[in-house]
Amino acid sequence: MPIDAAKAVAAEPRSAEIAWDHKDVQLYHLGVGAGVPATDPDELRYTLESRLHVLPSFATVAGAGMGVVGGLSAPGVEINLASVLHGGQSVTLHRPIPVRGRAVSSSRVAAVYDKGKAAVLVLRTEASDDDGPLWTSDAQIFVRGEGGFGGERGPSVRTELPDRDPDRTVERPVREDQALLYRLSGDWNPLHADPEFAKLAGFDRPILHGLCSYGITLKAVVDTLLDGDVTRVRSYGTRFAGIVFPGETLRVRMWRGDGRIQVAVTAVERDDAPVLADTLVTYA
Structure with a gap:
């Protein structure tokens, strides 16, 4: 079997x-x-070095996102990358990310779940510097065609949105060149830049990185409900529910609770097609 769940989970980080x-x-x-x-x-605060702070979702690209790459090449994991989908992402902050830093990033397969027609790999990356832990990042990777091996189905992350109007709704335009700029942080998948490659993948044009939508959304939440203070974010998780095309507009709806903000993100130009679902930001 291409995925040996026991071997993958038991492998050294x-x-x-x-x-x-x-x-x-x-x-x-x-x-x-x-x-x-x-x-x-x-x-x-995001662009000028003398005032700079770090959006916590930067953890997904620090070191060019090598944690996910390492997890996909772990012992017991032999898969066709064409069958891989990024299903969800979460980041837990142990303290604010410094503007300049060096750290040791440790990656492993934390779990393998059997969803029937697909397997789900939970690829965990933990980063620490001389002062201790910085962040823990979990990527949920769907591998189509690799389920049915009799493993645990795993937890459900589906959450119900509050039965009331959002506390805040904002719209964030996605530039035509957004994916071209975002890929310079380390995700060079041609799906996000090459029209011919995108067609081979079943899209009529390149699509935006899911983790770009993830970052855009967290920035919107921080700027709208957390007074622009990135250090208040404690954790941030989402499920990737749909695609975004560069040039579209993201509608970000937010419901604020006690120490938590639930979020739903849709694509305005496609009748509010889902983009991010089951999205939660916890904060101090």
Whole structure:
């Protein structure tokens, strides 16, 4: 069987040293739509090195996102990458991410679930520096055609939205060149840039990275309901429910609770087609 669940989970973590500085952080922020308007003091916190703070979703690209790559090549995992879909993502912050840093990133297969027609790999990446843990990042990877091996089905992450109007709704335009800019942070999949490759994958044009929508959404939540303070974010998780085409507009609906914000994201131009679902930000 291409996936040996027991072998994959039992494998030793793979560790690598990663480093980043203000240029990596600024590039990531531009890739998720920061800097509009360019001279807005609130936006300068994302783009100007003398005022810079770090959006917590930067954890998904620190070190060029090598944790996911390492997990897909773990012992017991032999799969066709064409059958792989990024199903969900979560990041837990142990403390604010510094603007410049060096860390050890350790990645492993934390779980393998049997969804019947597909297997789900939970690829966990933990980053620590000399001062201790920084973040834990879980990527849920669907592998089509690899289910049915008799394993645990795994937890359900479906959550009901509150039965009331959102506390806030904002719209965030996605630039035509957003995917071209975002891929410079490390995800070079031609699906997001090459029209011919996109057609082979079944799309009439390149699509936006799911993790780009993920970053755009967290920025919208921080700027709208958390007073622009990235250090208040404790965790952020989502399920990727649909695609986004560059040039579209994301509608971000937010419901605020006690220490938690539920979020739903849709594509405005396609009759509010779902983009991110079961999305939760916890905060202090």
